[in-house]
Amino acid sequence: MTQPCPICAAPAHPDHAPFCSRGCKDRDLLRWLGEGYRLPGRPIDDEMLEGLDKPRDTA
Numbered sequence: 001m002t003q004p005c006p007i008c009a010a011p012a013h014p015d016h017a018p019f020c021s022r023g024c025k026d027r028d029l030l031r032w033l034g035e036g037y038r039l040p041g042r043p044i045d046d047e048m049l050e051g052l053d054k055p056r057d058t059a
């Protein structure tokens with residue numbers, strides 16, 4: 001029962017599961033860190049979501 005590496009889809013290696021190699025493991029970590037840095041500091045998106053969330057067509 002071997003799941004494919006989520007980074008490159010190669011068969012995962014038991015030593016680096018669920019990744020195929022340490023390189024892919026590091027890549028996944030860097031990707032998460034990159035997204036984590038990008039997430040904060042976007043108040044405009046929150047305002048837009050709030051506006052969309054309000055029910056406008058209630059009579």
Ligand SMILES: [Zn+2]
Pocket residue numbers: 005006007008009010019020021024
């Ligand atoms: Zn891989």
